[in-house]
Amino acid sequence: MNKENIAVEMRGITKRFPGIVANDSISFKVKQGEIHALLGENGAGKSTLMNVLFGLYQPEEGDILINGEVVKITNPNMANELGIGMVHQHFMLVEPFTVVQNIILGIEPRSGLIIDQSKAIKKINEISEQYGLDIDPHATIKDISVGMQQRVEILKTLYRGADILIFDEPSAVLTPQEIVELMKIFRNLIKEGKTIILITHKLKEIMEVSDNVTIIRRGKVIDSVSVETTNPDELAAKMVGRKVSFSVEKEPAQVKEKILNVNKVSAENSRGVLALNELSLDIHAGEILGIAGVDGNGQSELIEVLTGLRKVSSGEITLHGSKLQTLNPRQISEQKVGHIPEDRHKxxxxxxxxxxxxxxxxxxxQPRFNKNGFLKFDEIDQYSIDLIEQFDVRTPSHKTPARALSGGNQQKAIIAREVDSDPDLLIAGQPTRGLDVGAIEFIHKKLIEQRDKGKAVLLISLELDELLNVSDRIAVIYEGEIVGIVDPKETDEKELGLMMSGGKINQRGKEQ
Amino acid sequence: MKTLSRWLLKESIIIPLISVFVGLLIGAIIMLFGGYNPVEAYQALFKKAFGNIYGIGETIRTITPLIFTGLAVAFAFRTGLFNIGAEGQFIMGSLAAAYVGIMLDLPAIIHMPLAVIVGGVVGGLWGGIAGYLKASRGVHEVITTIMLNWIALYLSNYLIREYLIEKGQQKSVTLAESSWLSFAFLTDMFNNARIHFGILIALLCAVVFYVILQKMKQGYELRSVGLNPHAAEYAGINVKGNIVKAMVVSGMFAGLGGAVEVLGVTHNVIILPAFQGYGFDGIAVALLGGNTAFGSIVGAFLFGFLSFGATGMKLGAGVPFEIINIVIALVIYFVASRLIFKRLLNALNVNKQEEQ
Structure with missing residues (x-):
């Protein structure tokens, strides 16, 4: 066996948490210079495994070998010394600091008592150039995009001399364009001899960049395969444990009467800047209207004005022909509007x-759960148990705190609540963000079910695949305006991408 | 028996117990350094607090106001607010109850309950000011409640001096006996200890605390706002209104505490040279009790027992008050930092599992 070119080997790693075995005797190998994907559903144990490798958790059993040597990694500093760097899903950056300050944090180069930034800047510029990261070391973190922040995280690991980089769901927070850029960075890193472990549940990315993939399900390794010899269907089936259909099956929409009319609505965002600029659109019963757009073009504000969480500065919103913009969130919800929020935790x-x-x-x-100011907890529990079963929310019990559930199951609980209220209009803000294939399939099915029952669905998403598959019409939002409405059957990602970045040719010219 | 030992081994029980024990232990070491006999001192502590019927009565008297202020701080905390103003609400409650007790002439069956209720209402309004300022103007409640403490202190002193003063004294005239919460038979029963029926009101308040928060629709809304105001807003709950309500209820607990102390123990209000510290001790009590109703009772018990028993340590073992205060502080410190013990316990458990 050729020991030299195995960068990381984990042998029989077992990690238990109270009540569950997160990693059950997991073994896998990562070759030097490859991109090795770890594929699995939410809660399958991928992140736990990588936290073990990075020294954040101690395994109960098993060995870790780095470049063929058995090592014991008890904290992240040791991992750093061994050349392991990790880019977390939630960035570990100090927002008011600059890029340089963040990168040198903890290992500041000093001359006397003074931090010598110039040395660091020189090194950062070198690395940045070498890997095509293209970043301004003087920018402040809170002023740069999420994609740029991620590059700072990558730079941080490289600055510390990492040869093995772990990426935990790196594309979950990125726009489609930023994902393309990230893939480029991956290839540059490999070219320079780095090794990458990529934790993800996005099959498309795996097929695009990885060399090998290890599939984990419920804490166990299901298989390790070369990407060349497999295909997305096979991977999905291995990950979920059953066959998964990607193409969303649906009948043509039976569009009925108009449910919601938004007429020249303007609204400011929290910083007082115009976020919706005389936006107009209609939604009908029996259709799913998708809203496509680059994050931050007014999607959140649109959802908020429709649900009473944000005031309209001008324009009119009518639901079933009666005014909506003067109502508060509870009144709107009582007008049969359901809302799956963009940020399920917030x-x-x-x-x-x-x-x-x-x-x-x-x-x-409501009287069903409340009598004379006292809540009827028996009734509430029974109702929840029913919903949990009906919507297949995997939870130890209805008394478990929502915090303890995986992302997919948290989302299922929200969907159960909103769909069960039988809304005429269901507003879904990025309902599948961060979820795995199985959960996404379930949620898409539920949205289409609502549509087929003759309800209206507004789907706001950053995933173009999702919009193209699920929507009956796609409206593209750009700088708070709807710049066009297209039929998903007659468009593609390219056209949508163009519209999302400013629409018409002359506008693009103006931007430059 | 098995269930009892399991209950005692429960994390929520065993960790505070260990914390108290370690606090006392380190306190003992400090006493040794100071040249005092810790065994003797702790014996004196227990003897003073529980050694005789008088001691028990006085211990209960010490605990009573702490339950009220502990509940006040805990209630606010559970709804996402930090009420530093229990002290001021307590003062306003005492003042209002004293006013009713002095100025009105009513049969006891009306007078006493009325004085208690007015004390609670005024305390609630005092807390409500901070709640209103937070809800309407976004002023942080820590700032406003601290300022309201000072306003309460000097307002109370001014009003006592102007309207309630007993000539030539630094205190008000004595309250009409019809408004008292203390009764001769009870005092006699406890060998002249100043125990009074306020303890029952305190325990009742703990029940009210629990019922509002855990059983009622109102409590569901308050907890929602406290834990996640964004989600509460999304659910159509009136976030601002609930902030005000939470501060009113919190202030009411403290105000009742003040009323009960006046009606049960002092029977007059004095011109305060400084804060008495009931409200600030309430913060420690709530912290000790993990911000629950039952926990506040236990916390108040621990706090009250230590501070009353402390005089015993002084008299019985000659330990100076400074050292006694260090011991009390240590116990609180270790209970407050129970996370340390939790980690330790977890580490021990892991080791045990590995051995098996």
């Missing part, structure tokens, strides 16, 4: 409440 759930308590977040006050 808005969708109270994470420290039990699943049960979360299930009645919108209707706890």
């Amino acid at each position: 808005r969708g759930l109270i994470l420290d409440f039990s699943v049960s308590e979360n299930m009645v977040l919108k209707n706890y006050y």
Whole structure:
């Protein structure tokens, strides 16, 4: 056996948490200079395994070999010394600091008592150029895009001399264009002899950049295969444990009467800048209207004005022909508008409440659950147990805090709550963000079910695949305006991408 | 028996117990360094607090106001607010109850409950000011409650001096006996200890605390706002209104505490040269009790027992108050930093599993 070119080997790694075995005797090898993907559903144990490798967790059993040597990694500093760097899903950056300050944090080059930034800047510029990262070392973190922030994280690991880079769901927070850029960076890194371990559940990325893939399901290795010899269907089946259909099956839409009319609505964002600029659109019963756009073009504000969470500065919104913009969130919800929030942790759930308590977040006050100011907890529990079963929310119990559930199951709980209220209009903000194939399939099915029941669905998403597959019409939003509405059957990612970045040719000229 | 030992081994029980124990242990070491006999001192502590019927009565008297202020701080905390103003609400509650007790002439069956209720209401309003300022103007409640403490202190002193003063004294005239919460038979029963029926009101308040937060629709809304205001807003809950309500209820607990102390123990209000510290001790009590109703009772018990028993340590073992205060502080410190013990316990458990 050729020991030299195995960069990382994990042998029989077992990591237990109270009540579960997160990693059950996991073994796999990563060759030097390859991109090795770790594929698995949310909660399958990928992140735990990588946290073990990075020294954040100690395994109960098993060995780790780096470049053929058995090592014991008890903290991230040791991992750094061994040349392992990790880019976390949630960035570990100090927002008011500059790029340089973040990169040197903890290993500041000093001359006397003063931090010598110039030395660091020189090194950062060198690395940045070598790997095509293209970053301004003096920019402040909070002013740069998420994609750039991720590059800072990559630079941080490279600056510390990492040869093995772990990426935890790196594309989850990126726009389609940024993902393309990231793939380029991956290839540059490999070209320079680095090794990459990529944690993901996005099959497309794996097929595009990886050399080998290890599939993990419920804490166990299912298979390790070369990407050349496999295909997305096979990988998905291995990951989920059953066959998964990618193409969303649906009948043609039976479009009926107009449900919602948005007429020249303007609104400011939280910083007082115009976020919606005389935006107009209609949604009908029996259709799914998708909203495509680069993040930050007014999608969040649109959802907020429609659900009463943000005031309209001008224009009119009517639901079933009656005014909506003067109503508060509860009144709107009582007008049969359901809302799956973009950020399930910020808005969708109270994470420290039990699943049960979360299930009645919108209707706890109704006579069904409330008598003379006292909540009927038996009733609430029964209702939650029913929903949990109906929507297949995997939770140890209805009394478990929502925080303990995986992302997919948290989202299922929200969807259960919103769909069960039988809304005439369902507003879904990035409903599949960060979820795995199985959960995405489930959510798409539910959205189409609503449509087929004659309800209207507004789907706001950053995933073009999703919009193209699920929507009946796609409206493209750019700088707070709808720049065009297209039929998903007659368009493609290219055309959408063009519209999303400014639409018409003359506008693009103006930008430059 | 098995269930009892399991209950005692539960993390939420065993960790505070270990914390108290370690606090006392380190306190003992400090006493040894100071040349005092810790065994004797702790014996004196227990003897003073529980050694006789008088001691028990006085211990309960010490605990009572702490339960109120502990509940006040804990309630605010559970709804996402940091009420530093229990002290001021307590003062306003005492003042209002004293006013009713002095100025009105009513039969006891009306007078006493009325004085208690007015004390609670005024304390609630005092807390509500901070709640209103936060909800309407976004002023942080820590700032406003601290300022309201000082306003309460000097307002109370001014009003006592102008309207309630007993000539030539630094205190108000005595309250009409019809408003008292203390009764001769109870005092006699406890060998002249100043125990009074306020303890029952305190325990009742703990029940109210629990019922509001855990059983009622109102409590569901308050907890939602406290844990995640964004989600509460999304769910159509009136976030601002609930901030005000939470501060009113919190202030009410503290105000009742003040009322009960006046009606049960002092029977007058004095011109305060400085804060008495009930409200600030309430923060420690709430912290000790993990911001729950039952926990606040336990926290108040621990706090009250230590501070009352401390006089015993002084008299019985000659330990100076400074060292006694260090011991009290150590116990609180270790209970507050129970995370340390939790980690330790977890590490021990892991080792045990590995051995198996």
